[in-house]
Amino acid sequence: xxxxxxxxxxxxxxxxxxxxxxxxxxxxxxxxxxxxxxxxxxxxxxxxxxxxxxxxxxxxxxxxxxxxxxxxxxxxxxxxxxxxxxxxxxxxxxxxxxxxxxxxxxxxxxxxxxxxxxxxxxxxxxxxxxxxxxxxxxxxxxxxxxxxxxxxxxxxxxxxxxxxxxxxxxxxxxxxxxxxxxxxxxxxxxxxxxxxxxxxxxxxxxxxxxxxxxxxxxxxxxxxxxxxxxxxxxxxxxxxxxxxxxxxxxxxxxxxxxxxxxxxxxxxxxxxxxxxxxxxxxxxxxxxxxxxxxxxxxxxxxxxxxxxxxxxxxxxxxxxxxxxxxxxxxxxxxxxxxxxxxxxxxxxxxxxxxxxxxxxxxxxxxxxxxxxxxxxxxxxxxxxxxxxxxxxxxxxxxxxxxxxxxxxxxxxxxxxxxxxxxxxxxxxxxxxxxxxxxxxxxxxxxxxxxxxxxxxxxxxxxxxxxxxxxxxxxxxxxxxxxxxxxxxxxxxxxxxxxxxxxxxxxxxxxxxxxxxxxxxxxxxxxxxxxxxxxxxxxxxxxxxxxxxxxxxxxxxx
Amino acid sequence: xxxxxxxxxxxxxxxxxxxxxxxxxxxxxxxxxxxxxxxxxxxxxxxxxxxxxxxxxxxxxxxxxxxxxxxxxxxxxxxxxxxxxxxxxxxxxxxxxxxxxxxxxxxxxxxxxxxxxxxxxxxxxxxxxxxxxxxxxxxxxxxxxxxxxxxxxxxxxxxxxxxxxxxxxxxxxxxxxxxxxxxxxxxxxxxxxxxxxxxxxxxxxxxxxxxxx
Numbered sequence: 001x002x003x004x005x006x007x008x009x010x011x012x013x014x015x016x017x018x019x020x021x022x023x024x025x026x027x028x029x030x031x032x033x034x035x036x037x038x039x040x041x042x043x044x045x046x047x048x049x050x051x052x053x054x055x056x057x058x059x060x061x062x063x064x065x066x067x068x069x070x071x072x073x074x075x076x077x078x079x080x081x082x083x084x085x086x087x088x089x090x091x092x093x094x095x096x097x098x099x100x101x102x103x104x105x106x107x108x109x110x111x112x113x114x115x116x117x118x119x120x121x122x123x124x125x126x127x128x129x130x131x132x133x134x135x136x137x138x139x140x141x142x143x144x145x146x147x148x149x150x151x152x153x154x155x156x157x158x159x160x161x162x163x164x165x166x167x168x169x170x171x172x173x174x175x176x177x178x179x180x181x182x183x184x185x186x187x188x189x190x191x192x193x194x195x196x197x198x199x200x201x202x203x204x205x206x207x208x209x210x211x212x213x214x215x216x217x218x219x220x221x222x223x224x225x226x227x228x229x230x231x232x233x234x235x236x237x238x239x240x241x242x243x244x245x246x247x248x249x250x251x252x253x254x255x256x257x258x259x260x261x262x263x264x265x266x267x268x269x270x271x272x273x274x275x276x277x278x279x280x281x282x283x284x285x286x287x288x289x290x291x292x293x294x295x296x297x298x299x300x301x302x303x304x305x306x307x308x309x310x311x312x313x314x315x316x317x318x319x320x321x322x323x324x325x326x327x328x329x330x331x332x333x334x335x336x337x338x339x340x341x342x343x344x345x346x347x348x349x350x351x352x353x354x355x356x357x358x359x360x361x362x363x364x365x366x367x368x369x370x371x372x373x374x375x376x377x378x379x380x381x382x383x384x385x386x387x388x389x390x391x392x393x394x395x396x397x398x399x400x401x402x403x404x405x406x407x408x409x410x411x412x413x414x415x416x417x418x419x420x421x422x423x424x425x426x427x428x429x430x431x432x433x434x435x436x437x438x439x440x441x442x443x444x445x446x447x448x449x450x451x452x453x454x455x456x457x458x459x460x461x462x463x464x465x466x467x468x469x470x471x472x473x474x475x476x477x478x479x480x481x482x483x484x485x486x487x488x489x490x491x492x493x494x495x496x497x498x499x500x501x502x503x504x505x506x507x508x509x510x511x512x513x514x515x516x517x518x519x520x521x522x523x524x525x526x527x528x529x530x531x532x533x534x535x536x537x538x539x540x541x542x543x544x545x546x547x548x549x550x551x552x553x554x555x556x557x
Numbered sequence: 558x559x560x561x562x563x564x565x566x567x568x569x570x571x572x573x574x575x576x577x578x579x580x581x582x583x584x585x586x587x588x589x590x591x592x593x594x595x596x597x598x599x600x601x602x603x604x605x606x607x608x609x610x611x612x613x614x615x616x617x618x619x620x621x622x623x624x625x626x627x628x629x630x631x632x633x634x635x636x637x638x639x640x641x642x643x644x645x646x647x648x649x650x651x652x653x654x655x656x657x658x659x660x661x662x663x664x665x666x667x668x669x670x671x672x673x674x675x676x677x678x679x680x681x682x683x684x685x686x687x688x689x690x691x692x693x694x695x696x697x698x699x700x701x702x703x704x705x706x707x708x709x710x711x712x713x714x715x716x717x718x719x720x721x722x723x724x725x726x727x728x729x730x731x732x733x734x735x736x737x738x739x740x741x742x743x744x745x746x747x748x749x750x751x752x753x754x755x756x757x758x759x760x761x762x763x764x765x766x767x768x769x770x
Contacts, residue, residue: 433609445590445594446590446610446611447590447611448590448612448632449634452638484628486608486609489613489630490609493612496644496645499641500638
């Protein structure tokens with residue numbers, strides 16, 4: 001790390017440089033307000049020690065990485081509470097956090113400051129943050145002011161804290177790297193214009209675009225996916241707790257400005273975690289049942305259907321809550337969107353924690369019934385066979401595209417939201433179409449005659465165990481609304497392709513009874529739901545409670 | 558997928574939007590997808606939805622006070638994929654069975670499809686028979702009269718079409734659109750995604766027609 005400061009500066013000499021570069025060349029901006037208030041002597045102070053390595057309030061090199069993927073919930077809490085001196089995932093989930101957590105974090109901040117600072121400032125800050133958080137709609141103007149105020153207060157506090165640390169530590173290094181923080185902020189603020197510097201807080205007041213994707217939980221997941229692909233970055237440029245905390249506070253304040261959809265999501269999360277609420281009660285009971293395996297399901301479909309039923313019941317319950325009706329009355333969220341916002345939130349608080357348990361049980365069931373073995377055996381057989389015979393008319397994807405497809409399928413497997421999985425599936429199909437077009441050399445529209453054989457051949461190269469679990473997961477757990485249209489078509493096609501592979505070399509021209517039942521039930525589930533307006537839900541529950549035939553025990557017949 | 562669905566009809570008087578699943582069946586290379594592409598491309602872009610490929614296409618046609626939206630599910634015509642077909646026609650409210658007038662075996666296969674649909678698909682499914690490649694009249698192997706007589710016997714819509722010259726393509730889809738039930742009760746798939754238009758509030762009872770099989 002180097003400061004681009006004239007080395008000749010004597011301590012105490014004030015200058016107004018606002019540009020500092022870090023080791024990796026990122027531009028760092030210091031809030032001029034801070035310089036205005038406190039001068040910049042702190043920048044040049046202790047220049048001689050500049051070359052030393054770490055600063056206590058900055059994470060040392062290699063000590064900790066910024067984790068870009070979505071953190072586990074306990075990480076957030078534990079991280080902030082128990083390791084005050086360690087860098088924490090400042091912003092990762094702060095949007096999603098409840099007010100009480102904000103307070104906790106501010107208290108931690110208080111604790112840091114206690115020795116140096118009078119208590120009034122942190123209290124003021126906390127108050128304003130909470131007010132922002134709880135009252136987003138009403139006081140737009142006030143919010144702006146408060147955000148700015150809290151910004152200033154934070155800077156004040158940064159300074160005091162920094163001074164205190166200075167005294168404690170001989171290894172001083174001053175880094176104020178707002179820009180570096182942006183990468184992290186992006187995950188939180190998402191579309192809220194993160195390429196502006198934090199010091200201009202008003203730029204964050206732009207509301208997120210009203211498109212549904214921007215508010216859905218799965219878009220958070222998408223960010224996570226994308227981020228996890230990047231090489232992990234070492235936290236070498238050193239972001240101080242203070243900076244992080246100020247960012248945390250600012251981003252927390254910004255949560256107050258985030259869409260009503262987000263608030264609803266937060267609220268649902270809160271309810272799901274509260275065992276005394278209806279939602280929390282049923283969610284936690286089911287979770288325990290599934291994890292302890294206290295209920296024995298006859299088939300994978302039965303298990304997934306029970307879970308889907310839980311999602312549907314929860315959704316209907318949430319749609320009928322006064323809170324939701326008030327949101328609709330105030331027109332904060334459009335009527336047609338609200339069900340999907342709730343659905344996405346439920347994925348997050350129900351499916352996300354259960355996903356690995358679900359996979360685990362599905363895998364066990366299919367190992368037991370032999371269907372997985374059959375599928376994988378046939379995959380091997382067909383692979384040999386397709387080399388010599390039955391090559392698809394249209395060209396197969398090249399190695400590079402195959403790699404992309406495999407990666408996409410891996411993302412699909414990782415995603416916990418069925419909706420998100422379907423989006424990954426559509427992208428896989430798009431890659432296939434593109435490679436078909438590329439190999440035919442012209443922009444040709446390929447229909448199913450060409451697409452299906454290529455899809456099957458592509459699948460032969462992929463991890464079919466995962467694909468099999470995903471298909472089942474999507475078919476049974478997805479919102480019937482989302483299983484219509486293009487998503488439904490390609491999901492059916494994927495199911496068909498797997499079915500074709502697993503029944504390869506068998507003489508039957510007929511679908512097995514199980515497969516027919518399965519498709520019929522699924523189709524029924526997709527269609528009956530469409531007649532339902534979201535406030536009239538009880539009929540549905542009756543329909544949903546039917547036992548479904550085993551989806552994938554196709555070969556057992 | 559969230560952006561799918563139509564909003565265009567918002568506020569345009571009493572325009573109803575009905576959405577139907579239409580499945581395409583027929584032997585390989587009889588021109589199933591060409592037929593649909595001709596139909597889709599020949600329509601106003603305004604009513605077209607972008608899809609990732611031609612195996613699934615969506616297109617709307619206007620019919621008096623109703624916009625009929627077709628979600629068109631193509632199937633692979635190869636014999637070896639025959640057993641997958643029920644996955645596609647299950648829940649379809651309309652089907653077009655296509656054959657090639659220059660290949661009599663495709664007509665036989667079409668007849669088998671019709672039989673299967675009438676036995677296994679939704680009881681109210683509207684089936685149309687399309688004798689495609691009518692531009693290749695000199696190579697004709699299936700007589701118009703023969704196909705028409707069969708269609709009458711089995712109560713199908715029938716037209717000879719040419720995806721190449723566009724002959725009868727729009728007409729075929731329009732004829733199907735006209736035969737589709739327009740009341741909400743018989744159209745279970747349209748409601749949710751098109752909430753912009755008020756289609757709610759009608760009875761909930763008779764969805765049986767489409768989903769009870």
